[in-house]
Amino acid sequence: MIPILFFFFAAVAIASGIMMIVHRNPIYCALFLILTLFAVAGLYVLLNAPFIAAVHIIVYAGAIMVLFLFVIMLLDLKSETSRQRPGGLPRILSIIMSGVLLAELVLFLRSGTANLPLVEGDLIIGSTKEIGNLLFTEYLFPFEITSVLLLSSIIGSVILARLKLK
Amino acid sequence: MLFNFATALVFLIFGGLFVLLNLGISRILQARNPHPVKISTYECGELPEGESWIQFNIRFYVVALVFLIFEVEIIFLFPWALVFKDLGLFAFVEMMIFVFILLVGLAYVWAKGDLDWDKPQSVPAPELSQSYEQKEVTETVDS
Numbered sequence: 001m002i003p004i005l006f007f008f009f010a011a012v013a014i015a016s017g018i019m020m021i022v023h024r025n026p027i028y029c030a031l032f033l034i035l036t037l038f039a040v041a042g043l044y045v046l047l048n049a050p051f052i053a054a055v056h057i058i059v060y061a062g063a064i065m066v067l068f069l070f071v072i073m074l075l076d077l078k079s080e081t082s083r084q085r086p087g088g089l090p091r092i093l094s095i096i097m098s099g100v101l102l103a104e105l106v107l108f109l110r111s112g113t114a115n116l117p118l119v120e121g122d123l124i125i126g127s128t129k130e131i132g133n134l135l136f137t138e139y140l141f142p143f144e145i146t147s148v149l150l151l152s153s154i155i156g157s158v159i160l161a162r163l164k165l166k
Numbered sequence: 167m168l169f170n171f172a173t174a175l176v177f178l179i180f181g182g183l184f185v186l187l188n189l190g191i192s193r194i195l196q197a198r199n200p201h202p203v204k205i206s207t208y209e210c211g212e213l214p215e216g217e218s219w220i221q222f223n224i225r226f227y228v229v230a231l232v233f234l235i236f237e238v239e240i241i242f243l244f245p246w247a248l249v250f251k252d253l254g255l256f257a258f259v260e261m262m263i264f265v266f267i268l269l270v271g272l273a274y275v276w277a278k279g280d281l282d283w284d285k286p287q288s289v290p291a292p293e294l295s296q297s298y299e300q301k302e303v304t305e306t307v308d309s
Contacts, residue, residue: 050171051244058240059234059238062237063233066230067230070226070230073219073220074221128244128248129245129248132245132248136245136260140260143260143264144264146242147265147268148267150267151267151268151271154232154235154268154271155275158228158275161227161280162228
């Protein structure tokens, strides 16, 4: 059952990822990205990491995609829907970046890390309760530091947004 | 533990099937006579003006940014709620410190007026002389 589900989620993730790239309407691209994120969250559940899966859906598919949609709606992208192929520097940069990603993927597959056996059975380590136990005892200090990080990000992002307003 | 997610999976499958089935049935049964008025955006009986793709007020973006930060904070509350009974007062104090530090951020944003909503100037009501029928004719000709 689990291999079937894995291939189902993987197929959904890849198919919607491709749709995200080739679709002309930026809003639909964003919605396909949400579908990809949901499929990846399904893969996390299969890997016994339900907390990561929930975080993935709540933060990425929820909040960050809202920001993406806002940016799409803020920019006037109507001309983008009749898409011209980007030329010049953006094109060269995108070719280099995707080349680097492809090289990384090939190196990873050749290194043999992908062939390591999966750990079977119910792992306790990924459960939300176990994460809470570790987070609030052993990793207490990093957890409290996280709040300072979040504080700096809230102030920084709001200041940047305010600069753009004026 | 994986078994608990079978419920979610079944829910997902039936939710998807429900939508597809209903859209499929309506696709089979519907009569298709497109008309410019029929395919225009539904605005609760009002005639739509302009397109649905408008530029949002950037104020929404600031609120969304603040929302994102506090959502990450909420994420940390889930494991906290699960271990709260075991750890007791200790966990409570920890989380209060965490929330307090983030509240400083909210206070900053609030005090600096980033959450203030600058209301758009009220636009004078359009002339009522332009009757519904006239408008409808022009809209139909435009599209």
